[in-house]
Amino acid sequence: MSLRGRMLAVLAITILASSLAACGSSAPTTLLGRVESAKKLVVSTDPKYPPQSELKADGTYEGFDIDVANEIGKRLGVPVEFTTPDWTAITAGGWGGRWDISVGSMSITLERAKVLDFSTPYYYTPAQFAASTESGITTLDGLAGKVICSGEGTTYDSWLHGTLDFGTGEDLGDPPAGVTTTTLPTDTDCADTWKAGRFDFEGWLTSITVVQGALDAGLPLVAVGEPVFYEPLAVAADRSGLSTTTFMEKLNGIIADMHADGTLSGFSQKWFGTDYTKSTAP
Structure with a gap:
């Protein structure tokens, strides 16, 4: 290859490398x-x-x-x-x-x-307890000692275990005495379990909006007590x-x-x- 050819080849490689570098630097960083x-x-x-x-x-x-x-x-x-x-x-x-x-x-x-x-x-949203109609429970005290369902990884499960912290210093209260817990992949799976005729747990804790949606859909449950905490x-x-x-x-x-x-x-x-x-x- 002639000197001129080698110089052109080097120039082409340099331009290509610069182009690739420019492409790389244009990738979003935010x-x-x-x-x-x-x-x-x-x-x-x-x-x-x-x-x-x-x-x-x-x-x-x-x-x-x-x-x-x-x-x-x-x-x-x-x-x-x-x-x-x-x-x-x-x-x-x-x-x-x-x-x-x-x-x-x-x-x-x-x-x-x-x-x-x-x-x-x-x-x-307010966090709201519900109970299956099968349980006959209509008050928060009635949930004492019962099994409460909530969604996996939710604030409701954290609250039931006493670990919920919004970082505000707010006293979030305590669950009914002696409750035990079970979790399902999502909140609504709890209500769907009752809908399917399975009553392995008596209570459910979720957003009041989800409880109302389940009630509107005719699922076999009742809202129990007042909201227990509010979520940002x-x-x-x-x-x-x-x-x-x-x-x-x-x-x-x-x-x-x-x-x-x-x-x-x-x-x-x-x-x-x-x-x-x-x-x-x-």
């Missing part, structure tokens, strides 16, 4: 950058948690959290794509970029904050992934606007028949 680059927002949610979120037979999603997620996407200027991993996989962190955020009525707790970053709350619920992002700082700043602005312009209150009235967007009982 969560906001990834969303903007992908031109979509991938949201994890629960496919079986009505009226918050539900995957319908036609493949579409509906519910309060679905409306919230779609509105966030709209205000970010990107469409929303939903995915439905197990709840325990969401709360454990380490998502590996499989989805961008969780909009799934997740409570902000100190334990979860070790692996997840949270937005400001977009609503607050937020959007979550994975701390082990790309930097979430700029995304959360933008998201918190969107949530503040949705509170201020009544969007969140409207969604709450639509799905729950009351406004759960305030931090005190409605």
